[in-house]
Amino acid sequence: MEGRRVIRVGSRESRLAVEQTMLLLREIEEHHPELRFELVTMKTTGDIILDRSLDKVGGKGLFVKELDKALREKKIDFSVHSLKDMPMEQPEGMPIVALSRRGEPRDVLVYPEGGKTWKPEDGRPFRIGTSSERRRLQLKKLFPEAEFLLIRGNVLTRLRKLDEGGYDAIVLAAAGLIRLGLGTRIDTYLEPEQVIPAAGQAVLAVQGRTGEDYSYLDCINDEEAWQTAGAERSFVKKLNGGCSSPIAAYAEKKGGRLCLRGLFYDEETGRHSAGCIQGRPEEAEKLGADLADMLRLKAADGV
Numbered sequence: 001m002e003g004r005r006v007i008r009v010g011s012r013e014s015r016l017a018v019e020q021t022m023l024l025l026r027e028i029e030e031h032h033p034e035l036r037f038e039l040v041t042m043k044t045t046g047d048i049i050l051d052r053s054l055d056k057v058g059g060k061g062l063f064v065k066e067l068d069k070a071l072r073e074k075k076i077d078f079s080v081h082s083l084k085d086m087p088m089e090q091p092e093g094m095p096i097v098a099l100s101r102r103g104e105p106r107d108v109l110v111y112p113e114g115g116k117t118w119k120p121e122d123g124r125p126f127r128i129g130t131s132s133e134r135r136r137l138q139l140k141k142l143f144p145e146a147e148f149l150l151i152r153g154n155v156l157t158r159l160r161k162l163d164e165g166g167y168d169a170i171v172l173a174a175a176g177l178i179r180l181g182l183g184t185r186i187d188t189y190l191e192p193e194q195v196i197p198a199a200g201q202a203v204l205a206v207q208g209r210t211g212e213d214y215s216y217l218d219c220i221n222d223e224e225a226w227q228t229a230g231a232e233r234s235f236v237k238k239l240n241g242g243c244s245s246p247i248a249a250y251a252e253k254k255g256g257r258l259c260l261r262g263l264f265y266d267e268e269t270g271r272h273s274a275g276c277i278q279g280r281p282e283e284a285e286k287l288g289a290d291l292a293d294m295l296r297l298k299a300a301d302g303v
């Protein structure tokens with residue numbers, strides 16, 4: 001085992017982040033037995049501020065700040081992130097160098113251990129835990145009787161809070177639960193037509209440094225993920241530049257065409273609009289920007 005080139009890989013230290021990173025590293029290792037990976041985990045500001053909604057304290061950038069610093073200072077060779085937690089633009093010199101094949105993209109409903117206990121005749125609202133405005137806005141339509149309560153912490157913490165009786169259900173990304181080996185906790189899959197996932201959901205991103213050779217990542221780099229997530233992120237970028245307002249986007253490739261579905265919410269007027277656009281996968285970025293313009297007009301018209 002001596003003599004293999006060592007590559008240091010940064011990850012957040014939550015169990016999900018580590019599981020996801022290991023999943024990716026194992027896949028790379030299969031193609032590159034000459035490489036040896038060393039995991040460097042760190043707490044990020046996003047994990048430390050748990051008492052307030054992240055939307056209010058500065059958005060997605062929080063989850064990646066410390067890892068960016070380590071990457072810049074060459075303490076790590078690359079970092080692995082959930083693409084949906086990444087800002088729409090990367091810091092100078094530290095681009096996304098690979099995207100993984102997308103996992104299960106849907107959001108799901110999870111009930112307390114043992115199954116759903118809430119009944120309408122209980123005479124109290126159905127308490128759904130989520131701190132995502134994106135999820136709340138879309139679930140309100142599916143569950144008009146529900147009350148939405150803030151829930152923070154990593155996936156395992158949220159499940160514990162659910163099982164302790166603080167909520168009647170919570171909403172999570174299927175991909176996270178599945179990667180944690182907790183797929184059996186999933187009760188209901190929410191179709192993208194009902195609840196549009198977050199841009200980049202279930203895709204893992206590798207962030208590297210400009211000028212380094214990452215050709216060993218070709219084996220996990222997925223063209224379709226660049227096209228679909230590219231359209232989704234271009235939509236979000238055009239609408240709000242990357243902070244975490246309730247904007248949702250999900251693209252799929254169907255018969256060689258790229259279909260992008262989006263949800264826009266105007267925080268000033270409280271109006272929202274949703275819609276789809278189709279086009280060539282090569283114009284992913286343009287599709288995202290065009291859908292953004294369409295939905296902005298649609299919301300302004302109050303249609």
Ligand SMILES: NCc1[nH]cc(CCC(=O)O)c1CC(=O)O
Binds near residue numbers: 083084085172201
């Ligand atoms: N914001 C937290 C986060 N970031 C990535 C995932 C799961 C994996 C993914 O969606 O890529 C989760 C948990 C969740 O939203 O339930």
